[in-house]
Amino acid sequence: MDVLRSTEANVLLPRASAQQQGSHRQQGSSISSLLWTLVPVILGATVIFLAFLVLRKKLIRVYAPRTYLQVLNKHEQTPRQSSGWFGFAAEYRRLNDDYVLGHSSLDNYLFLRLFKILVTISFVGCLITWPILFPVNATGGGGESGLDILSFSNVNNANRYYAHCFAAWIFLAFVMFMISRESLFYAYLRQAYLMSPYSTSLMSSKTVLFTDVPEEYRDEHRLRQGFQDVRHIWLAHDPSSLEDMVEDRDDAADKLETGELKLIKGYIKQRSKKGDNADWVEEGRQNSHAAGIHIEQKERPTHRTKPIIGKKVDTINWARGELKHLIPKVAQEQAVQRGGKAEKISAVFIEFTTVRAAQSAFQQIAHQTPYRLTAKDVGMKPDMVLWKNIGKPWWLVKLLAGGFSAVIVLACLFWTIPVAFIGVLTNVDYLTNKLPWLSFIDSIPQTVLGLITGLLPVLLLAILMKLVPIFCQLFAKQFEPTLGAVQLRTQSWYFGFEVIQVFLITTFSSGAASVATQIVQQPTQAPLLLAKNLPKASNFYISYFILFGLMTAAMQLLNIVPLLFALVLGKILDKTPRKMYNRYVSLSGIGWGTFYPKYTNLGVIALSYSCIAPLVLGFATVGFGILYLAFRYNVLFTLGTQVDTKGRAYAKALQQLTVGIYLSEVCMIGLFAIGTSGNTAGVGPLILMIIFTIGTVIWHFQLRSAMSKHTIALPNDLLAEEYDSPSHREPDPARGLSDRESDGVAKKEQSSPYDSPYQTASSEEPPEPPKGIVGKIKAFLFPSKFASAAVISKHILSPHLSQTVRPYSDQERDEAYMHPAVLAETPAIWLARDKFGLSQQEVAATREALGRDVIVTDEGVSFDDKGKLHWDEQDVRKAPLWDGKVDY
Structure with a gap:
């Protein structure tokens, strides 16, 4: 979305005739795009924020679950908010970001820190580039108008390129310092966090996962000979047959619960229609202890054993029969697995006596043959392991990784077509002058055209890009050994996709569309025309920062998915106490592989345009600042941590920001090179920029070399x-x-x-x-002294x-x-109590069918007169499904 387009050609180029200049809308059409993007976004964000203020007071489970949810330990809970409209503000201001580090997770803390870093970089960029480049660009004599006079495209004199060159030197050097400093700070923070008594006392901190274990090493005695200070060994087994049986058992239990609840609910509605009085209630109580409540067969729930073609059976009787058959069968197979008699696969978990011993084993070469007895990960918790992948041979893992990476590359080419079309939409009014069949665009009202070229492309791009991370995660889950590794792989793939599609393709298609007519008339001038119009394509991202900064922040505060489940979807989908309980006790978390690339790419965009269209930095500062405030609320009050990467996603994001430095330098070199054609004054800035780029490569190589091991191991x-x-x-x-x-x-x-x-x-x-100010500057400049692990x-x-x-x-x-x-216990059968006694009758019948070892109860949940479920959420630990997790 362009903020402004010039109606005049660059003075270095032949000017187009009046007819060639296209429709009357080209004058100021980009200002219209900006305004018609800004106005609805501000209005929408305001409405959403007001909705958040209203709903926050009523829906504490949606907007402040961390303040009271009992699945959290006391130290994990956030102080409660007051009940006023802005009741959250006091605690929000009082708690600093360090609170997240101790009461939530390292990953959540570093995610917030990324936004602070981006705000700092963008704001300092404004302080550096605006005083230097705004005057230089505004008086550049390039014939531009409106806001385009503030970009590189308005500079006609190549001697002025020195200003851009040295501004880039200063600003990009600062960015390199920030990335270096943050990388060092992350290393120190990771060391301090993982070496704390809490972390080192966790069993996972001393446990290493080895894959591709040779058959002769699948023996505990042999492994203890190969490694020192071993405390415990878990040899992985093939549980594929057991997994199927457990899945069938749990499905049968789910069908039994669903069927029983459907039966009880139907009976309640039937009694309500006939009229509920004391006689009916007394009869129900008597029947529950005597002959029982009789339900006609036609009123009992049924289902087909297979879709469409399966036999129709009584759901309750069928499920009881399946459970009676599967429960002892599963228990028998679990005993075999526990006894170590099952087939072993090529993976083993080894717990060492100390963190030092575990780190030593993780970093050493364990076997003389490459890709044998490979240390895959250290410190992963049991619920982070992808069990289906740890037994896959190394060659299959590499084949899958390479194959899926190739698919992602091909997907970039496939997505280019629709993304390029979206880029063209931002400049569609420029195409009417040479494509007569688009002349109908001239008759579109100005306000409507502003929406088409402003808001619509951003929305289409956002929807289209939603599909990509889903495929990335699906692919990564086919070969990565842990969920953390899946997120890191997704982050790498999705970031590349974001840079190519959201940034590069959109930028060049937007720039090409704006000068399509002149390129057709003067094909040999295409590089020069594109170079002069490339800075103008930055206007698309001014709108992009507005949309993401306001709407994304507003939607994050509104917490739309939990809100929909609380108001609508939960009532439709959560038909059993089990589903209600699971929904209630679960805290959503951030998908690092999906979230980091979006905002890292915005940082790359801001860096890339920092010196050719410095106005972008101002919008980036505001956008990142608003995002930080919104995510900070959610991290403090609503979010948990579903996947632990130990901060490695943050370290990867810092490295990915260097792409913005390189793109900025390449852009400057390209623009300087084109500017030197026919004017040797631009040779000096060109050479200086090339020298600076070489220095950047050297810096980047040294940084990666110095920090690579610090992100995965402890010193x-x-x-x-x-x-x-x-x-x-x-x-x-x-x-x-x-x-x-x-x-x-x-x-x-x-x-x-x-x-x-x-x-x-x-x-x-x-x-x-x-x-003090001086002290903070010292701490900022010397992190190795004032931000060390100690x-x-x-x-x-x-x-x-x-x-x-x-x-x-x-x-x-x-x-x-x-x-x-192997550890999966038989699910408790949790029904809901009714006042007629039918639930008690069904509980007794199910216990008789399955045996007393299976938990069957109707406590804690009840049906009302309308057949709706009511569960006491005040004490979740009394629920039959409560099973506190061991902190591994």
Whole structure:
């Protein structure tokens, strides 16, 4: 969407005639596009924000679940909000971002930090480029008008290129410093976080996943000979047959619950039609203990065993029969798996006695043959493992990775066609002068055309791009060993896709459309015409920043998906207590592989246009700032963490920002090179820019070389000073457990903080973070001194992280890295109580059919007179499905 287009050709080029200049709309059409993009977006965002203020007071589960949800430990909960219209503002202002680090997760904290970095880069870019380039561009004599006079396209004199060159040197050097500083800060923060007593006491911190294990090494004795300081070994087995049986058992249990609830609900409605009085109620009570309530066969729920062609059966009787057959069969197969008699696959989990031993094993070459006994990951929790992939051979993994990467590349070519069309839409009014069949565009009202060339392309692009990450994640899940690795792979693929499609293709198609007529008339001038109009294509992204900054922030606050489930979809889809419970206790999280590329790409766009159209930086500053504020609310009050990457997604995003530096330099070199044709004054800036680009390559290589291992491993100097604390000693079973002990749930032990609870590379006392403006500048410029792991450990990390998790029981340790199918218990059958006693009758009948070992209950949920379910959400721990998770 162009903010402004010039009606005059560049003075270096022959001017077009009046007829060639196209429709009357070309004058100021881009201003119309900007206004008609800005107005509806501001109005829409305002309405959404007002809706958020109203709904927040009524729907606490949607807008502040972290303040009270019992599935969270006390230290994970956020302080409650007051009930006023802006009741959240006090806690929102009081809590700083460091609170997220100790009470949520490292990934959530770093995601917020990315927006702060982007705001800082964009704002400093405005301070650097605007005073230098706005006067130079505005007086450039290029014949542009409107806001285009502020871009490189208005510069006619090549001598002025020096201003752009040195502005780029200063600004891009600052960006490189920011990326270097943040990479170093991330390394220190990761070290401090992962070496805290809380993290090091987790079983996962000392566990390494090895794949492609040779058959002779699939033996615990042989593995203990090959590795030192081994504490526990889990040999992976092939549970494919067991998985199918568990799935069939759980499906039968789900059908039984659904059928029973449908039966009870139908009976309630039938009684309501006949009239409900005391006699009916008394009869129901008597029947529940005597002959029972009789339900006609035609009124009992039925289903087909196979779609369309399957036999029609009584759902309840069929499900009871299936469960009676499958429950002992599953238990028998689980016993075989637990006994280690099943077929072993080429994967093993090894827990070491210390973090140092685990890190040493992770970094060493374990086998003489390449791709054998490969350490795939360290520190992954059991629920992050993709069990179907860990047994795949290395050659198949590489084949799948290469094949799917090729598919993504081909998808870029496929998506080019619709994305290019969207780019053309932003300049469709420029095509009417040479394509008579588009003359009807001239009759479209100005306001409507503003929407077509302004808002519509952005919306179409957003919808089209929604499909891409879905395919990326689906592909990555076919070969990556953990969910964290899936997110990182998705992030790499999707970022490349975003840069090519959302940025490059749209930019060049937009620029080409605006000069299509002149290119047809003067084909040899095509490079020059495109170069002069390329800066104008930045206007598309001014609208893009507005849309993303306002609408995305507003929609994030509105929390649209949980809101729809709370108001509409939940009432339609959640027909059983189980579904209601699962929905209620689940916290949504951010998909790192999907979210990071969107906003990293916006950073790339801002960097790319920083010196040829510096106005973009102003809109980027505002856009990123609004996004930060919105995501900050959600991270504090609504979001959990579904996938743990230990901050590696943030480190990858920092590296991806360098693409913006390179694109900016390549753009400047291209524009300078074209400007030197017929004018040697541009040779100097061209050479200087090439030298700076070479320096950028050297810097980038050195940064990647220095930081590559720090994103996946811990440094030996920290590990060497592993202290003697409860997190590094054998657990004492006599020590007291936390408030979750009665539920058999692992929880952080409430031990007192240590005086020096974190490992540091030096015994010296870490310095206090400097205060005041001068102090903050010093801390910013010297992160290795004022933001080291020791400083972060003492002054930034939450006191909670100085406490260890409680000791694991023998059973918890034995089951930690077993396949979920081996541990899957028979689901509890949870019905809803009715006042007629039918639910109690069905509970008794199901218990008789399945045996007393299966939990069958109708407690905690009840039907009202209209057949609607009501569940007491005040104490979820009393629900029969409550099963607190062990903190591995």
